[in-house]
Amino acid sequence: MNWTLLLTGLGLALFIEGAAYALIPDSIRRHLIAMLEQPVAKLRWLGLTLAAIGVAMVWLVNKP
Numbered sequence: 001m002n003w004t005l006l007l008t009g010l011g012l013a014l015f016i017e018g019a020a021y022a023l024i025p026d027s028i029r030r031h032l033i034a035m036l037e038q039p040v041a042k043l044r045w046l047g048l049t050l051a052a053i054g055v056a057m058v059w060l061v062n063k064p
Contacts, residue, residue, distance in 0.1 A: 009058070 020028055035043065 005058075005062070
C-alpha cells in the first residue's frame with residue numbers, strides 16, 4: 001500500500017473541508033441543516049455514490 005498517496009488524499013480532504021468552513025460557514029450551516037431533513041437512505045446512497053466516484057478517480061489516475 002502506498003501510504004504517501006493515502007496521506008496526500010487525507011491532507012487534501014482536510015484542506016478542502018477546512019477551507020469551506022473558513023470561507024463559507026453560513027452556506028455550510030444551511031447545507032448541514034438541509035441534510036438533517038433528508039431520509040437516511042438517501043444520504044447513505046449519496047455517500048456510497050460519492051465514495052465509488054472517489055475510488056474510480058484514484059484508480060484511473062494511478063492506472064498503470
